[in-house]
Amino acid sequence: xxxxxxRQISRKLKDGALLPSDVCAACLYQAEKLKTLxxxxxxxxxxxxxxxxxADSRYKNGNIRCLLDGIPVAVKDNYxxxxxxxxxxxxxxxxxxxxYNATMxxxxxxxxxxxxxxxxxxxxxxxxxxxxxxxxxxxxIWQSGKCATSIEHVHSVKVKCREFYQLSPPSxxxxxxxxxxxxxxxxxxxxxxxxxxxxxxxxxxxxxSDTGGSTRxxxxxxxxxxxxxxxxxxxxxxxxxxxxxxxxxxxxxxTVDDAVTLLNVLAGYDPLDSxxxxxxxxxxxxxxxxxxxxxxxxxxxEYHCPGISDEVLETWSEVADILEKAGAEVVSVSMPHTxxxxxxxxxxxxxxxxxxxxxxxxxxFGLRTAENRSTEELYASTRxxxxxxxxxxxxxxxxxxxxxxxxxxxxxxxxxxRRLIAQDFARVWSSGIDVLLTPTTLTDAPRxxxxxxxxxxxxxxxxxxxxxxxxxAGCPAVTIPIKLxxxxxxxxxxxxxxxxxxxxxxxxxxxxxxxxxxxxxxxDI
Amino acid sequence: MNRLLKHNTxxxxxxxxxxxxxxxxxxxxxxxxxKLTDENNLPPQTKINQETIELLERLSLVDFANKRGIxxxxxxxxxxxxxxxxxxxxxxxxxxxxxxRTLYLRDDIVxxxxxxxxxxxxxxxxxxxxxxxxxxxxxxxxxxxxxxxxKSSKQK
Numbered sequence: 001x002x003x004x005x006x007r008q009i010s011r012k013l014k015d016g017a018l019l020p021s022d023v024c025a026a027c028l029y030q031a032e033k034l035k036t037l038x039x040x041x042x043x044x045x046x047x048x049x050x051x052x053x054x055a056d057s058r059y060k061n062g063n064i065r066c067l068l069d070g071i072p073v074a075v076k077d078n079y080x081x082x083x084x085x086x087x088x089x090x091x092x093x094x095x096x097x098x099x100y101n102a103t104m105x106x107x108x109x110x111x112x113x114x115x116x117x118x119x120x121x122x123x124x125x126x127x128x129x130x131x132x133x134x135x136x137x138x139x140x141i142w143q144s145g146k147c148a149t150s151i152e153h154v155h156s157v158k159v160k161c162r163e164f165y166q167l168s169p170p171s172x173x174x175x176x177x178x179x180x181x182x183x184x185x186x187x188x189x190x191x192x193x194x195x196x197x198x199x200x201x202x203x204x205x206x207x208x209s210d211t212g213g214s215t216r217x218x219x220x221x222x223x224x225x226x227x228x229x230x231x232x233x234x235x236x237x238x239x240x241x242x243x244x245x246x247x248x249x250x251x252x253x254x255t256v257d258d259a260v261t262l263l264n265v266l267a268g269y270d271p272l273d274s275x276x277x278x279x280x281x282x283x284x285x286x287x288x289x290x291x292x293x294x295x296x297x298x299x300x301x302e303y304h305c306p307g308i309s310d311e312v313l314e315t316w317s318e319v320a321d322i323l324e325k326a327g328a329e330v331v332s333v334s335m336p337h338t339x340x341x342x343x344x345x346x347x348x349x350x351x352x353x354x355x356x357x358x359x360x361x362x363x364x365f366g367l368r369t370a371e372n373r374s375t376e377e378l379y380a381s382t383r384x385x386x387x388x389x390x391x392x393x394x395x396x397x398x399x400x401x402x403x404x405x406x407x408x409x410x411x412x413x414x415x416x417x418r419r420l421i422a423q424d425f426a427r428v429w430s431s432g433i434d435v436l437l438t439p440t441t442l443t444d445a446p447r448x449x450x451x452x453x454x455x456x457x458x459x460x461x462x463x464x465x466x467x468x469x470x471x472x473a474g475c476p477a478v479t480i481p482i483k484l485x486x487x488x489x490x491x492x493x494x495x496x497x498x499x500x501x502x503x504x505x506x507x508x509x510x511x512x513x514x515x516x517x518x519x520x521x522x523x524d525i
Numbered sequence: 526m527n528r529l530l531k532h533n534t535x536x537x538x539x540x541x542x543x544x545x546x547x548x549x550x551x552x553x554x555x556x557x558x559x560k561l562t563d564e565n566n567l568p569p570q571t572k573i574n575q576e577t578i579e580l581l582e583r584l585s586l587v588d589f590a591n592k593r594g595i596x597x598x599x600x601x602x603x604x605x606x607x608x609x610x611x612x613x614x615x616x617x618x619x620x621x622x623x624x625x626r627t628l629y630l631r632d633d634i635v636x637x638x639x640x641x642x643x644x645x646x647x648x649x650x651x652x653x654x655x656x657x658x659x660x661x662x663x664x665x666x667x668x669x670x671x672x673x674x675x676k677s678s679k680q681k
Contacts, residue, residue: 099643231622245621271631275623299552306557313549320550332552339559343607350601354585361586363656365647374663379586392587393594397601399584400577410605415618417608422619457601474622499622 001026002201003523006258009204010067013059020055020070024048024114027072030202030523031116034146037139039187039196041077043117044084048072051114058112067261068205069112074197075207077118078125079105079249080238088240089133090123092366092386102238103270104207104249111265116203120193123388125209125242126353128217128463129451130192132390138192140185140222140445141200142489147521185445185489188218188463191250195222198252201523205262208250211242212345212460213440213467215250216479216494220440223481223490223518227251227259227506228467230499231474232277235270243352244275246471254520256480256510260284263502279500290507293327297508298433302338303466309443315482315491316439322515323437333433335424340417341469342461347401347414353391354398360386390456418472425473429498435508436496439466440479444489466494475499478509481518490518566610571602575670583665592671 001009001023012018031043055070064070075081078088080098082105087093101109108115120138122130131137141147187196191208195218198206208215210228219226227250234249241247249266253259268281299320304313324330362368362382371381384392401410428436442462451459470477477496485491495512497505549555573595581598582588589595641654650657 096647099640099646232626274628274631275621277623277626278629299550301554301558304554304557305559308557313553317550317553320552324550330550330552332554337611340608340611343604346601347605347608363648363658364644368649372659373666375658375661376586376663376665378659380582380588380665383585383587384590387587389590389594389597392585392590393597393601395585395587396581396589396594397598397605399581400598400602401605403580409609412618413608413611413613414605415620416613416616417611419616419619420611420613422622455597455600457597457604461604 002030003254003520005255006067006071006204006253006261007255009071010069013070014064016059020059020114021049021052023070024052024072024116027116027202030200034141034200034202037141037144037146037196037200038136039120039138039193039200039202040074040117041087041089041120041135041193042085044081044115047084048114048116051109051112055112055114065110065112066265068108068265071113071205072116072203073108073113073205073207074116074119074194074203075105075108076121076191076194076209078121078209078240079118079207080240081105081115081118084118086118086240087134088124089121089135090386090388090391091134092360092383094134094367096366098238100238103235103272104266105238107266108207117197119191119197119206119208122190122192124240124353124357124391125190125211125214126390126394127456128189128213128460129186130189130218131186131448131452132388132456134388137448138187138196140187140489141196141521142223142445143185143487146200147523183447183449186221186448186451188221188441188445190214190218191252192218194252195219195224195226198222198224198254199521201521205251205253205258208252209239209242210248210250210471211246212349212464212471215252216440216467216477217463219252220479220481220492220494221445221490223492223521225253225256225259225481225509225513226479227263228470228477229263229267229502230476231471232275233267233281233476233500233502235273235276237270237272241356243349244356245348245352246474248471256478256506256513257286259478260286260506263506277500284503284506286503286507286510290504290511292323292508292511295323295328295434295508296432297323297328297330298333298428298436299330300333300335300338300428300436300438302335303438305339305442305465307442307462308439311444311485311491312439312442316437316493319482319493319512319516320437322512331433333428333431333436335428335469337417337420337424338469341421341472342464344414344417344421345464345468345472346457346461347410348418350394350398351401351411351414352398353394354402357383357387357391357395362386421469422473425469425475434497434504438494438496440492440494441466444485444487444491470496473499476502476505478505480509480513482512482516484519568606568609571599571606573598575672578671579667588668589671595671
């Protein structure tokens with residue numbers, strides 16, 4: 001039951017074969033069973049059970065709201081949830097209970113979805129591993145010894161398809177070798193908890209957030225679909241901000257169709273977020289298969305960068321071959337400012353962080369230390385205790401770049417470089433490219449020991465290389481799992497399209513998804 | 526860069542000769558395509574002095590905690606220096622991707638209110654209808670310089 005897609009489970013609910021509270025109970029059981037993966041900061045068991053009961057009666061009475069009605073979902077712990085602690089994985093907000101729902105949470109609730117819990121993340125979403133959290137790191141489910149992969153199934157069913165498209169066979173037999181207790185594969189981040197929750201069948205969909213790749217990176221490492229919609233399409237109201245000009249809510253699901261279901265529920269103008277666009281949102285309809293031979297696929301040269309693994313490169317090449325074979329025009333394009341994106345982002349991120357984090361002073365909400373000598377001392381002591389060293393470091397660096405003497409050479413220069421990066425995208429779209437095909441990450445999921453041997457800035461610099469530019473331009477991007485690496489970990493690729501062209505982006509993503517037939521985990525054991 | 530180009534052909538040959546390396550799709554470059562940063566073009570590495578440390582701590586209201594904190598800032602500056610050499614003459618700063626759209630104002634109408642209890646429910650210390658703060662406008666207590674300090678010295 002737990003490995004089904006939203007569409008499949010929704011059909012079972014409609015047929016009366018299952019009740020939403022049965023599904024909810026199974027998901028809660030799964031969450032309990034996989035507790036050691038540390039995907040949840042908090043399970044909202046009571047809320048979930050009440051919501052599931054309400055959905056039960058809707059199904060019995062036949063007034064079903066939509067495909068999402070009665071479906072268990074989870075949200076990252078940086079979305080405000082009414083009367084449910086929202087910690088951002090920081091001591092600063094450890095006891096913070098919002099008095100309102102984020103618009104994304106409210107929309108899920110209005111659609112009838114069942115909120116199972118709040119997901120682990122890097123503190124204030126500053127990271128790419130979900131290792132820097134006061135709740136401890138999240139672990140990847142792949143090669144965790146918790147479940148098997150259904151490689152054999154893939155062999156028997158899709159062998160013809162594979163032969164036709166010459167996709168090289170999966171390199172691993174999906175063995176279940178357990179990684180040593182204190183070393184395991186990271187989930188990616190910063191929305192790592194959300195990705196593990198979806199990959200492990202604990203929920204059918206989850207919300208992440210994406211500023212430099214925080215939804216796509218963990219989705220890629222955990223073998224699920226991760227969608228970063230166009231900037232301005234989904235409301236950020238109640239999403240605790242990191243970088244206002246780049247943050248977008250992210251969607252994590254097991255299939256592209258499910259991502260479309262979520263997008264259709266979540267997208268649209270919100271009077272509470274002035275940066276949502278006012279255009280009427282036309283729900284996506286992927287019921288028509290696209291003619292792939294009419295598509296122009298761009299391969300940006302600069303995405304082949306140092307540090308990329310042979311397996312990722314091969315995967316990228318194979319999918320380009322598949323598209324070419326199917327008649328698509330695959331074109332090599334140049335986006336020369338791509339390599340500057342991470343350094344540019346580091347300046348913009350830290351400057352906006354310095355500004356955004358100014359609100360945490362211990363007076364109106366959040367942590368407050370016992371310091372009583374002066375307001376200034378209270379602020380300083382609260383903030384030094386409440387933020388981890390990464391957050392503090394970014395605040396200090398941001399304020400350095402914003403000093404009057406540095407403002408134009410760092411901050412304004414970064415804003416100009418941002419335009420150059422956005423112009424790279426504009427040029428590609430105006431040359432008639434429909435989507436760009438690139439790697440999502442440079443390798444499969446690193447081991448924890450390997451990951452923490454580098455500091456946070458270096459981690460993000462290599463982790464976000466392929467994902468960050470889309471946030472600069474605000475364009476939609478989706479990562480889909482393609483195959484398994486030699487270590488038996490997911491290898492994923494990213495597609496990007498022009499702003500607000502999610503329809504085309506996801507149609508092509510679904511076409512690729514159906515051809516590569518990524519092996520899913522056997523979840524019901 | 527020139528040196529890299531010279532090696533290109535050798536590298537491509539090497540790539541093709543590798544036993545298990547499949548031939549890549551022709552649209553994907555066989556070797557990494559990156560603009561190498563010319564070390565000579567980079568500004569000299571910034572060293573942070575005591576005055577700047579105090580200024581930043583006062584502005585940020587967080588402390589550097591230890592010498593490592595200062596090194597982390599110097600690393601962040603070094604990384605940011607990579608963009609300073611990029612030619613941006615005639616390029617306008619880009620603040621938002623929605624720059625070509627109208628930013629609408631909301632009607633000046635009250636849509637919610639009477640939520641004092643909710644607003645104040647997350648404050649640690651309140652007095653009747655007020656948030657409580659200690660006395661203001663008192664400068665931070667100066668602390669020892671971290672520049673010559675090797676062990677982590679959390680103040681207070």
